[in-house]
Structures are given as structure tokens and as C-alpha cells.
Amino acid sequence: VEASVPEPQREAWRKHSAREFNTSDQFEDAVVRHIETTLARSLYNVDESGAYAGTALAFRDRLVIEWNRTQQNQTSADQKRVYYLSLEFLMGRALDNAMLNVGMKDVARKGLDELGFRMEDIIDQERDAALGNGGLGRLAACFLDSLATLNYPAWGYGLRYRYGIFRQEIVNGYQMEVPDYWLEFNPWEFPRHDVTVDVQFYGTIRKYMDDSGKQHTAWENGEIVTAVAYDAPIPGYGTTTTNNLRLWSSKASHGEFDFTKFNSGEYEASVADTQRAETISAVLYPNDSLDRGKELRLKQQYFWCAASLFDIVRRFKKSKKAWSDFPNQVAIQLNDTHPTLAIPELLRILIDIEGLEWDEAWSIVQKTFSYTNHTVLPEALEKWSVPLVQNLLPRHLQIIYDINLQFLQFVERNFPKDRDMLSRVSIIEESQPKMVRMAYLAVIGSHKVNGVAELHSDLIKTTIFKDFVKIHGPDKFTNVTNGITPRRWLHQANFRLSELIASKLGGYDYLNDLTLLHKLENYVDDKDFRKEFQDIKYANKLRLARYIKEAQGITVNPASLFDIQVKRIHEYKRQQLNIFGVIHRYLELKEMSPADRKKAQPRVSIFGGKAAPGYWMAKTIIHLINQVSEVVNNDKDIGDALKVVFLEDYNVSKAEIIVPASDISEHISTAGTEASGTSNMKFVLNGGLIIGTCDGANIEITREVGEDNIFLFGNLSEDVEDLRHAHYYSGLNIDPSLQRVFDEIRNGMFGDAGQFSSLVNSITDHGDYYLVSDDFKSYVETQKLIDEAYKNQEEWLTKTITVVARMGFFSSDRCIEEYAQEIWNTEPVVPPAKPQNGA
Ligand code: GPU
Structure with missing residues (x-):
């Protein structure tokens, strides 16, 4: 991946580098070229869906150029990046947004008209990217728009569900659910078959000592599933900044195991493994504000957290900086508790793989993460049964118990008189079976916790997190009132x-x-x-x-x-x-x-x-x-x-x-x-x-x-x-x-x-x-x-x-400025000036 062209040949590259269309004539060129070559159709068999595809591909070309330049520029700027971890991104349609953000909607309208199509009908051809349930997922989408618009170096990380939220049909007055297979044609995503992460589940723990007498823990013999990155460009409005949304798709790892099975004639078993792996990212859970505690959902959460953290750590390690610099380079926002496993996962990477001591690793973790709470409804607060976590993620359960032990010892020292406090704030609920309280883990592992409107932020301090305000002090808890992007919700x-x-x-x-x-x-x-x-x-x-x-x-x-x-x-x-x-x-x-x-x-x-x-x-x-x-x-x-x-x-x-x-x-x-x-x-x-x-x-x-x-x-x-x-x-x-x-x-x-x-x-x-x-x-x-x-x-x-x-x-721009200043401590990166020759 790291190959670059030697200096003498670069001139040729610059000369032939991809050019952006700027006039309606150039736009029509691009549309017709895509329809005739990429889609292998012609003026004799192009309908509105074909014209949509051609238009989307023409705009995609433009976005990709800005996207590449933005990523290079942000890497060399070497500033802190924000990573927004969300299981939901309710993006809706991308074409209209791309046209407006790039500022070429009028050019496209004229071009389409000349080619015999009405802009509105073309826009209407696109299927929604509906990878979310409701407000939580749409907030993530508005935040991506604002992050790019304000030139913050920021990536979204999520799952590439094959099926988004179901399509609703009303039959005789009743709701019927129809699967939303949205990927038939999606010009906005780029599969990165070279960007993969192997993620482990189940397995066993082995403790051992190295020659110097240091204790180590290894997590071994698990099942491996591969995460493949799919990237989508997120253009800002009125800026060339184009950020990245990286969604992970699951597939079977091509380890020897598959081959053995395949060669020994166990074709069906090998196919079943493949399907089992692909199931992880197959479908968005359609519950809004409700936790159902299903194992596959926990698998989704870990799969996505592990792949994202591996990716973030890999990027950081390229900089050759000291680990103590990690929180100066990385801010991770947890959109609700769904990505809370990222906390024990980063600890596992730092301690088990990179060899850091607990205290140093813990301090890095707390400085890196922050957590947004979106509800006080008890049925929505995530809890995972301890036996389930023990089986699927044995090492993470140990780490969670270690976090809890340290935390409860701290509480005991500071609140010796309040004996009930320990059971109230323990990450582990002493029920039958025991449960891991994910919101408590998220609070303890983060440096800031925010609610999403003033009343709500006050309520979390007096109800679900009351004890934690006493323990950590009130400054850990803050408010960022939600907002919406005026580009989509007014201009568009x-x-x-x-x-x-x-x-x-x-x-x-x-x-x-x-x-x-x-x-x-x-x-x-x-x-x-x-x-x-x-x-x-x-x-x-x-x-x-x-x-x-x-x-x-x-x-x-x-x-x-x-x-x-x-x-x-x-x-x-x-x-x-x-x-x-x-x-x-x-x-x-x-x-x-x-x-x-x-x-x-x-x-x-x-x-x-x-x-x-x-x-x-x-x-x-x-x-x-x-x-x-x-x-x-x-x-x-x-x-x-x-x-x-x-x-x-x-x-x-x-x-x-x-x-x-x-x-x-x-x-x-x-x-x-x-x-x-x-x-x-x-x-x-x-x-x-x-x-x-x-x-x-x-x-x-x-x-x-x-x-x-x-x-x-x-x-x-x-x-x-x-x-x-x-x-x-x-x-x-x-x-x-x-x-x-x-x-x-x-x-x-x-x-x-x-x-x-x-x-x-x-x-x-x-x-x-x-x-x-x-x-x-x-x-x-x-x-x-x-x-x-x-x-x-x-x-x-x-x-x-x-x-x-x-x-x-x-405006969600105001939200992002508040997060940047109060929670992430990040600055925008000035976008690069447009080159004259399009290089
Ligand atoms: N919200 Br928890 C969801 O859409 N889904 C959820 O699972 C949870 C919260 C919503 C809140 O209900 C809504 O009040 C809020 O505006 C939105 O998140 C974004 O913060």
C-alpha cells in the first residue's frame, strides 16, 4: 500500500491527473462517458435510473478528487483527529447533498436538461442509505456534515449493514416489514479490499511469564472473522474538505481452516462458516431506544469496535510517536453505549499487545474517550449478561473486572461511610445472571459525558449517574444541546x-x-x-x-x-x-x-x-x-x-x-x-x-x-x-x-x-x-x-x-464547535488551495 511513484515520473502523473468538471458541458461529458462505459448503456437504452447513475458517478469523481486531497492534507497537518463511533448513520440520499456541497447543482440542472432529464426526477431515483433507526442515527449524519463543513479532521466509523432499517408497508391498517436491500447500486461507497482487520471471538486465555519475569496475557484459539473497510466521502458545504465515513463489512477469514474443510469435501460446512461470518454485518437491529440483549448484537458491537480501534491504532503507529501522545492525536466519541467495548479493547491492545503497564494504559484510555448519553429510559440502558460476555469475549470480561476492581477500591477509599454505594455503582450488577452495565463502563472510561439537551443533561446527573457526579465531580458531566444541519434541512x-x-x-x-x-x-x-x-x-x-x-x-x-x-x-x-x-x-x-x-x-x-x-x-x-x-x-x-x-x-x-x-x-x-x-x-x-x-x-x-x-x-x-x-x-x-x-x-x-x-x-x-x-x-x-x-x-x-x-x-455546526472545544480539544485543518491544473 505504501508505494509511491519516483520523482522523475511524477511530472507525467501531474499532467494526467484527474480533472474536475466545471461547466455544464464538461458535466455532460462526464455523465455520457459514465453511461456509455461504466454502465455500458447508450442513448437508446437509458432511463431515469441510468441518468441518476451517470450523474452520481460524475459527482463521485469530483468528490473523490477532493477526498484524496483532504486525506493527504490532514495526514501531513498531523493534528488530532476525531473518530465518531456510531452503530447508526441515517444518511438518506447523497446526490442532492453532494451537488449542493460541491456547489454545482445549477450546472448539473442545465446539463441534465440538455440531456433530456428533469433534475427532481433524477434525485428521486436514489435509494436512502437508511443505516439507522431514528434521531440517534440522523444526529450522527448531521454531525458528519458539520464536521466536514467546519474542516475538522474527522472520521465516522460504523457497520455496513446489508439491510438497513426495514421498509414499512401498511396492509389492512397493519404494519408489515419488508427487507431494505439497499446495496444493489451504491455509487458512493469504495470497497477497500486491502484494508482488512481480523477480529477474534470466543477462544481461551493463557497467562505466561517472559524471560525477564514479566506477566503476560494472551487471548488465543478463537474464531476469526475478517472486517473489510468500505469508505464513503463526506463533503463539507462551501469547503473542499471531504471527510471519510468508514463502514465495516464482515466476511469469513481465509484461514487454512476453510481450505481444509473445502478440500476434504466439507463444502457445505465451509459455506456455512462463510455465511455465519457474513451474518455479523447483515442487518441493522430495528429497535429504537430498546436493549434486547441478543448475542449477535454483541458480536456486531465488538466486531465494529475491534476493527475501528485496530485501524485507529495502526494509523497512530505510523507516526512513530510515543504512546503518551495517543490522546493528543486521537479523540473517540462514543455515540451512546453501543461502542463501549472500545474501552476494554483499547486497554487490551495497549497492555496485552503493546506491553504498556495498566496505569499508563488506563490514563491514555480515559483521555481518549468521551461518551454521549441519549436516554434515561431504563429499557434502553444496555446491559450484557456476564456469561454471554465470558463466552464471546473472555479477555474483555477480565479487563472489565479489573477496571471495576480499581474503580470500586477508589470509591471505597473516598466514600467509606456509604456502604451501599459500592453495589450501586459497580459495573457488575449482582443479579441472576450477573450483568455488565455498559453505561457505567462508558462513564468510568471517559473523560467527559454529555447529555443532548439541558433538561436531559440535568436529569442524567440527578438520576442514572447521580453517584458518579459525587465520585468524579460535576465537571465530568456536561451538556451539548443537539442540532441539525441547515444545509439538508433548510437549503435542500x-x-x-x-x-x-x-x-x-x-x-x-x-x-x-x-x-x-x-x-x-x-x-x-x-x-x-x-x-x-x-x-x-x-x-x-x-x-x-x-x-x-x-x-x-x-x-x-x-x-x-x-x-x-x-x-x-x-x-x-x-x-x-x-x-x-x-x-x-x-x-x-x-x-x-x-x-x-x-x-x-x-x-x-x-x-x-x-x-x-x-x-x-x-x-x-x-x-x-x-x-x-x-x-x-x-x-x-x-x-x-x-x-x-x-x-x-x-x-x-x-x-x-x-x-x-x-x-x-x-x-x-x-x-x-x-x-x-x-x-x-x-x-x-x-x-x-x-x-x-x-x-x-x-x-x-x-x-x-x-x-x-x-x-x-x-x-x-x-x-x-x-x-x-x-x-x-x-x-x-x-x-x-x-x-x-x-x-x-x-x-x-x-x-x-x-x-x-x-x-x-x-x-x-x-x-x-x-x-x-x-x-x-x-x-x-x-x-x-x-x-x-x-x-x-x-x-x-x-x-x-x-x-x-x-x-x-x-445548527449542528454549533454542536460540533462545542464538542471540539469542551470535549475533544481539537482544531480544524485548513483545506488545501485548489491546484491550477487539477492535480
Ligand atoms: N435516541 Br437511546 C434514538 O434515536 N435512539 C436510541 O436508541 C436512543 C436515543 C434519540 C433520542 O430519543 C432523542 O431524544 C434524541 O434527540 C436523539 O437520540 C439524538 O440525541
Whole structure:
């Protein structure tokens, strides 16, 4: 790999070095060349998918040139790199993003037009890269965009799943899962068959002494699986910096074992080994905020951590620096606890392989890692059974016990009076079987721990990590409120609005400094600006209405109030509260005189989101929404006054159509359960108001946009525990309006009542854990306020403009600057100037 061309021949290389297209003519050259040679097609057999492929390949060429230059430049800059370890990267489509970041979308539009294609249709050909479940994976994708845009030398490390999150089909109102085989054509990835790592599982431990009497530990005789690197370029916006996303794919190692089997006629056994190895990176686990403790998931985690760390250490060792320099060259961010095995793995490398002493290795580890927590929900906190870890990763279990021993001795010395403390903070839970608490391991092995919104970061300090604040001091714990990339979520998803903003702010600088949006407040009273702003919202609603017609066959009036809740289906996110509210509205409309019904504010309630395949309650909620949709939309009395839509297969590319089209969106989790939420930010940035609880980033959104510009309701997080207690000891207090909703469901208004009994009973008979009954009344009242407020279109418009102007804080660029300064201690690398001859 390390060969380079001798000096005398380099001139020839420079002369012939790959050139970037700059004009639409050159772009067309590249597209046609790719279609005719790479794809072996011609003008006689090229459809939109072929034109997409040609366009993607033309842009890929451009990205690759910048990517190579960036990597060379970052290596010679010799600065600290950031490694973002995430099991999920919910990237969505890459072509539009590449065109915008490279700054060549107009050139491409003209070129495509001349070749006989419409840009929008071409963009639409691409399949989403959906290697994630929801917010956690999308956050990772926004962070990659910001890291490149801000010129930070940073790599993402993840798994190359053959199947991303499943495609959702709705059949008779029920969710069905269809596999997402997304790799049929993926021009954005580069297999690196020369970049491989052998990863070991199972095996045995041998202790031995060397000649000098030093003790060693060897992990041997395990099963080996090979990790192959697949790289994808991540272009920054308005910069040539193009970072790398490295995803690992598993395959059987070609050791002698396979050959022996093969040659001795055990063909099937050898094939079975191959398949077993490939299974590791085959599929993304489709659970959001839930830990199921499956062995294959643990295998995925270790496979990915081991390959990534080997790669990082290999890169560091090339520099020939001392080990003490490792934390000055490497910052590793753990995206939730999924990559926590990287902590014992780095210790294993440093101690068992490189021969460092424990104390030195431990100090390097702590300085290298930092950990982001994304939830306080107990069912999401990862725990692995000790026997499982013992069997799969025997050496790592020993190391974890060693970490725990050192840690507990420290705690005992410092808190001699608090005897219970030791069992509370032990990495090992003394249950049957014993369990490894991954969040505690992540906290102990990191120098910083952050939550993802202020309330959430406060909550982790007073609940799940309370003892650790006492032990490590409060400075270890910090907050970085989440953000979103304005490139995808405004410029790309809502180009007309971006254009309007640019026309007032004197260009697109605001896409690199979102706080500049505040200047829009100067235009809240500008008549022309208001008109255009309103027209854009209407056009976006019209676009969504067309999509709803095409995808779901439901006709909605774009003049209605569009009320949207799109996110994973979860009891804590409370889509059930929303649909009960919709039923309540329907019942009220039914009771009105036709004249009154005419006066009511027409509304379209739009839902979207996937349920984990094994999450029955979530699937029941989807079913209820679809049944309500069926009844309401076909009720001749109701007409446009109310429509209910469940949008199939919500994903990133659909979000780009949905998000710009809301009047109201719903972020209504039980207070204290939603760590941050990020779609709340996307909707507001696109001029939609929100109805929400005092939870997650809703609180900071309120602080930024002002209390008058948001519709808050419901109980506060500090009261949740007492309310749950009250449910248990004194029963529920069900508002008559909610009781009516339950009665009608039980009477079969929405089909077989038995289908929905578990959902209704979870509230009426099983403690109403998510406080639906406590918040229903204020929810419905707040929806009434929204109807009233919407009738005053001028005031509503003023609010929507004002909130956009005040969203500057929520750029993921701001997040990355905070991580860089407070957690990673890293600096950007100035991108290289463009060479004149394209070399
Ligand atoms: N989140 Br834990 C996920 O999307 N998946 C998970 O497994 C876990 C958390 C989300 C939080 O629910 C959401 O509030 C937050 O905005 C997002 O992570 C990014 O931090």
C-alpha cells in the first residue's frame, strides 16, 4: 500500500491527473462517458435510473478528487483527529447533498436538461442509505456534515449493514416489514479490499511469564472473522474538505481452516462458516431506544469496535510517536453505549499487545474517550449478561473486572461511610445472571459525558449517574444541546425559503453561520417578504398534498391546518395521545350542526413512523391511526373539516418533503422522557410552529423563540414521579372527554374493539405510565388555542417568520464547535488551495 511513484515520473502523473468538471458541458461529458462505459448503456437504452447513475458517478469523481486531497492534507497537518463511533448513520440520499456541497447543482440542472432529464426526477431515483433507526442515527449524519463543513479532521466509523432499517408497508391498517436491500447500486461507497482487520471471538486465555519475569496475557484459539473497510466521502458545504465515513463489512477469514474443510469435501460446512461470518454485518437491529440483549448484537458491537480501534491504532503507529501522545492525536466519541467495548479493547491492545503497564494504559484510555448519553429510559440502558460476555469475549470480561476492581477500591477509599454505594455503582450488577452495565463502563472510561439537551443533561446527573457526579465531580458531566444541519434541512428541503432568506441577508453565508438568521426579524413587517414567505409555505403544503394523494390516495386540502407528527412510534412519544385527540375532535365535529362544522378550522392530521417489529403496543397504535383514518376520511358529514393520514414508510427523504409543509408539528412526549428530539428543530426552522411538552430541546426552543410563539402544555418532569404514584395509590382521573373516546373505541366505532383493548387498558387498568390521562385535557385545550390562533393568519404568519429568525442556535455546526472545544480539544485543518491544473 505504501508505494509511491519516483520523482522523475511524477511530472507525467501531474499532467494526467484527474480533472474536475466545471461547466455544464464538461458535466455532460462526464455523465455520457459514465453511461456509455461504466454502465455500458447508450442513448437508446437509458432511463431515469441510468441518468441518476451517470450523474452520481460524475459527482463521485469530483468528490473523490477532493477526498484524496483532504486525506493527504490532514495526514501531513498531523493534528488530532476525531473518530465518531456510531452503530447508526441515517444518511438518506447523497446526490442532492453532494451537488449542493460541491456547489454545482445549477450546472448539473442545465446539463441534465440538455440531456433530456428533469433534475427532481433524477434525485428521486436514489435509494436512502437508511443505516439507522431514528434521531440517534440522523444526529450522527448531521454531525458528519458539520464536521466536514467546519474542516475538522474527522472520521465516522460504523457497520455496513446489508439491510438497513426495514421498509414499512401498511396492509389492512397493519404494519408489515419488508427487507431494505439497499446495496444493489451504491455509487458512493469504495470497497477497500486491502484494508482488512481480523477480529477474534470466543477462544481461551493463557497467562505466561517472559524471560525477564514479566506477566503476560494472551487471548488465543478463537474464531476469526475478517472486517473489510468500505469508505464513503463526506463533503463539507462551501469547503473542499471531504471527510471519510468508514463502514465495516464482515466476511469469513481465509484461514487454512476453510481450505481444509473445502478440500476434504466439507463444502457445505465451509459455506456455512462463510455465511455465519457474513451474518455479523447483515442487518441493522430495528429497535429504537430498546436493549434486547441478543448475542449477535454483541458480536456486531465488538466486531465494529475491534476493527475501528485496530485501524485507529495502526494509523497512530505510523507516526512513530510515543504512546503518551495517543490522546493528543486521537479523540473517540462514543455515540451512546453501543461502542463501549472500545474501552476494554483499547486497554487490551495497549497492555496485552503493546506491553504498556495498566496505569499508563488506563490514563491514555480515559483521555481518549468521551461518551454521549441519549436516554434515561431504563429499557434502553444496555446491559450484557456476564456469561454471554465470558463466552464471546473472555479477555474483555477480565479487563472489565479489573477496571471495576480499581474503580470500586477508589470509591471505597473516598466514600467509606456509604456502604451501599459500592453495589450501586459497580459495573457488575449482582443479579441472576450477573450483568455488565455498559453505561457505567462508558462513564468510568471517559473523560467527559454529555447529555443532548439541558433538561436531559440535568436529569442524567440527578438520576442514572447521580453517584458518579459525587465520585468524579460535576465537571465530568456536561451538556451539548443537539442540532441539525441547515444545509439538508433548510437549503435542500426548502430551497425557495433558503433563496428568500438569502435575498434578504445578502447571500448564503447564513448556511455557515445560522445565527445570522436573526436579521430576518427586520422583515416581519415587510409586505412583499411576508407574501413570499406565506406563498412558500402554501407551495410546500401543496407539494405534500400531492404526495399524499399519490402515495396514500387521500385528497387533502392544502388550505387546511396541517398538523404533523412523524417519528418512531413509541408509547413515550405518545402518538396515542395525538390519535385520542383526533378522535375527540371527530366526535365534537359529529355533534355540531352543519353550519357550525363549516366554521370549524379544517385540519389534516398527518402521522408517520415505524414501530419496532416486536413492539406490539406501537403496532397497535399504528393500527388505530389507520382505522380512525378509514372512518373519518370516509364520513360524508366531515368532509374537509378533518382528514387523517398515516404516511407509509417514513424516512429521511420523505422527511425532506414533510418537514417544510407543517403548520403545527407535535413533540408531545411525557415530560422527562425525550432526551432532546431533533425533528422539533427541523419543523421550526422551516416556519412551522409546534405543540409540545416541557421536554428535551422543546425547552430551549421555547427560550429562543419566545413563549408566545410555541404551544406548550402538560405536566412537568418534576411532577411525573408523584403522578405515577398517585395513579397507583388513588387511581386515575380520566377526563369525561377522554372517557368518551375510550367508550367509542370499546363500542367498535373503529372496528373490532378487541384489537385496541390492550392500548386502552394500558391507561385505564395498568397505571397509565406515560400520563396520557393527566395531560389529555390540557392537550385538547391547547389544540383549541391553535385553531383560534390559526384563524388570524396575519398574526400566525408573524409568529412563523419570527421563529425562523430565532433558530440560529440549533445548527449542528454549533454542536460540533462545542464538542471540539469542551470535549475533544481539537482544531480544524485548513483545506488545501485548489491546484491550477487539477492535480
Ligand atoms: N435516541 Br437511546 C434514538 O434515536 N435512539 C436510541 O436508541 C436512543 C436515543 C434519540 C433520542 O430519543 C432523542 O431524544 C434524541 O434527540 C436523539 O437520540 C439524538 O440525541
